[in-house]
Amino acid sequence: MSDSELSMTERVDDRAARPEASVDPAAVVALRNISKRYPGVLALSEVDFTLYPGTVHAISGENGAGKSTLSKVLSGLIQPDGGRIYVDSQPVTIATPSDARRLGISAVPQELSLVPDLSVAENIGVISLPSRGGFVSRRALREQAEPVLHSLGLTIDPLSRLADHSPGVQQLVMIGRSLVHKARVIILDEPTAALTEPEVEHLFAVVENERATGTAFVLVSHRFQDLTRLADTVTVLRDGRHVTTSPMAELSHDEMVRAMVGRTVERFVHDAQAVPADTAEAESKPSVPRLSVRSLSSAGKFDDISFEVNSGEIVGLGGLLGAGRTEVARAVFGVDNFSSGAVFIDGKKTRITNPRKAIRSGMMMVPEERKSQALVLDMSIRQNLTSSGTRLISRGGWLRPRKERDISVELIRELGIKATGPEVLVGTLSGGNQQKVVIGRCFLDDFSIYIFDEPTRGVDINAKFQIYRLINSLAKKGAGVLLISSELPELLAVADRILVMREGRLVAEMPADTATEEQILSSAMV
Known part of the structure; x- marks a missing residue:
């Protein structure tokens, strides 16, 4: 063109x-x-x-x-x-x-409108549940759902609880709801954002099959x-x-x-871990890891997790959904408790029991779910950006409104947030611009450690490169970065080292510059 x-x-x-x-x-x-x-x-x-x-x-x-x-x-x-x-x-x-x-015309939104505690069959037929004598018939539910599940390539019990199945199955159930109602047009909004690579392949196969029957997809x-x-x-x-x-x-x-x-x-080009200017001095004074996690365990979630993140280093954490990656990050940041093990920040053992203590200890986290875990949607961009940076916007215990506004305006400009000004409600922004607001908090202070959990989910190509550059700039200033991502190309492009989790355990570690997507996926699945 x-x-x-x-x-x-x-x-x-x-x-x-x-x-x-x-x-x-x-x-x-x-x-x-x-x-x-x-x-x-x-x-x-x-x-x-x-x-x-x-x-x-x-x-x-x-x-x-x-x-x-x-x-x-x-x-x-x-x-x-x-x-x-x-x-x-x-x-x-x-x-x-x-x-x-x-x-x-039927839509499958990015944020699925499902009822996890209902059965698969009930979620498929929720718009028009089959009933007899005023009561929902389980037999009729099963009869309605079975051919749909078969067409989706799913061999699950139609009467099983939806919450017991993976995000990939839940995505297909939403498509199944469209098929029950003989949709001629199905709108898929970011359908692969929360899926593993095998689930993505399954979804693609379903779309190809339905397209062959004449169904049109947006x-x-x-x-x-x-x-x-x-x-x-x-x-x-x-x-x-x-x-x-x-x-x-x-x-x-x-x-x-x-x-x-x-x-x-300009495409993102990752700068490898910076080498200190005075190599001799650096060798005589071994650096202490920014973050050291030792034998961390939480019953039913993860077991015996140990790793380090050094100054200036970006460590990628890969694995399939449900492998325990987010659970480890939440435990390190103090959102969830862990049963045994220890966390060290800059060589000092630190007991973090809540996110506020984590922030005071020099750690910042961008969580996976921005709307439920990171933003207040009916508050302004300004309020959301500066909520964790009160030290910068206050003096002697008094808020400095002009300082708060100046910082917000500057972050909006630097991050390319599309909004008419800092007083715009965050809930009115697109998903990608909401994500930029969450990431903007990372620049309110110089933290030692940053944890990014799926930082580019639902973000456009240009914004992804912007976020990659922002993450790289934090590492170049000497911070340690832990990056959790389901996108294998993202891990390979951004990280220095890649750790892989499977079923709650760390199973592999590899340098990013020699790793391949096949190696990561193989470690995650074997």
């Missing part, structure tokens, strides 16, 4: 009064001139989108580009301010998700490997505007990133 092609597309889409394009009768869904405005934000501006039966059409773009807004318009969760929606070339109104389902994803594996066509949005629609096979990684951000983005 050439410069002239990109600029031509943008000039066309920027016209104030664009005539409505025709609708191809072969399309199952077409959106024309869709616009949506929120206070202070133009989320969508006259966007067109066309979906054909038996295809996967991806929507991509930076965080805040309008991807989720467009998919919510199609699924009936929000109403556009302008434009039209066509199904089978006929204009329709989709005012609610029920309207969308009646038209054969794929919202930041993972380039997902797009190249599944998508026939990709539409790129930027700042709520259509940039390009192209066959996926014709876009390289760099072209895709450039279309998303409007410029060439």
Whole structure:
């Protein structure tokens, strides 16, 4: 895609009064001139989108580009301010998700709307539970769910509790709910974000099978490997505007990133662990690890975990979901208790019983679940950014509002958070921008140790590189960094060393510069 092609597309889409394009009768869904405005934000501006039966059409773009807004318009969760929606070339109104389902449109959101304590079958049929005499029939539930589970390649008991199954199975159950209602269009929002590599492969196989029957998929994803594996066509949005629609096979990684951000983005290049300038002095004074974990155990979660993180080093922690990675991090940071073992910070044994003590001891953590564990959604960006940095924004016990605002404005600028100002509520931001707010706290003070648990989940390609550079800058200043990630390319790109966990134990350690994805996955699964 050439410069002239990109600029031509943008000039066309920027016209104030664009005539409505025709609708191809072969399309199952077409959106024309869709616009949506929120206070202070133009989320969508006259966007067109066309979906054909038996295809996967991806929507991509930076965080805040309008991807989720467009998919919510199609699924009936929000109403556009302008434009039209066509199904089978006929204009329709989709005012609610029920309207969308009646038209054969179903959504599988990133944050799954499941009831863990109900059975698999109940979650599949929750919208219209089969009943007899006013009571839900377990036999009818099983009969409804079994063919759906078979089509999904799942050999699980339909009446088993959903919470007892992996995130990958739960993702497929959401898709199964769509199949029960004979959905012709299924919207997948970041479907692989919480899945292991084997679960991703299973999901891809299910999508391929359903596509062969004529089902159309809308794929919202930041993972380039997902797009190249599944998508026939990709539409790129930027700042709520259509940039390009192209066959996926014709876009390289760099072209895709450039279309998303409007410029060439420099790829992240990891700086290996810094070597002290005075090597002789460094050798005469052996450095003490920033973080040392010795024989840490917690019944039923992990056992006999020992590792070190040195100054200036990024240590990756890999493994399948459920291997115990997050549980170890939460215990080290004082969120959860551990039954035996010890934690040392800069050589000093430290008993951390809560996150506040961890922060006072020089440790900061970015947790896996930002919404439930890291943010207060009805508070402003400013309040969320500075909540753990009271030392910087107060003097003599008194808050310094101007200092707090100045720090917030600077962090918003440095992190590229898309918002009109520091008083914007965090809950109104896209997921990737919310993640940047959480990471922004790491720069309020010079901590000795940083723990990042899935720091780039749900974050676009450009923002990922920004976060990688931020993490690398912390290590270059002498901090020790523990990075937990399910993305193997991420571990290989960012870490100096990689540790692998399996079933609550550390089973492998390898230098990142010689490790391969196959080695990591093999250690995690054997």
